[in-house]
Amino acid sequence: MAEEQWRIEVDRGACVGTGLCVGTAFRHMRLDGGRARPVDEIVRPDQAVTDVAESCPMEAITVRNAATGEVLAPEW
Ligand code: SF4
Known part of the structure; x- marks a missing residue:
């Protein structure tokens, strides 16, 4: 896999x-x-990425599993 x-x-x-x-x-x-942009749209799993999605005051950052589209952060 x-x-x-x-x-x-x-x-x-x-x-x-x-x-x-x-x-x-x-x-x-x-x-x-x-405005913010990702340096690379597709990244290897890295907690720094989910942490910023959680800490953005506007909830403007979404992290997904690239294959499935499942939202990994922020958690609602
Ligand atoms: S933390 Fe959120 S609002 Fe601030 S620059 Fe990043 S994406 Fe934009």
């Missing part, structure tokens, strides 16, 4: 550009035009 991969999605309409995610997960997030 292929190694699990995650997909990082940023709702650029919801993001208000606090930069919080970039500060805590600079390997995964960057700012572009005042």
Whole structure:
């Protein structure tokens, strides 16, 4: 079986550009035009990614299982 991969999605309409995610997960997030973007959309499982999805004040970051689409973070 292929190694699990995650997909990082940023709702650029919801993001208000606090930069919080970039500060805590600079390997995964960057700012572009005042809004966050993932450095790479598809990543290997890394708790730093789910942590930023949980800590974004706007809940603009969603982490999914890339194969199944299952939402891994944030938890509702
Ligand atoms: S923490 Fe959330 S609101 Fe702040 S820059 Fe990142 S995605 Fe945007």
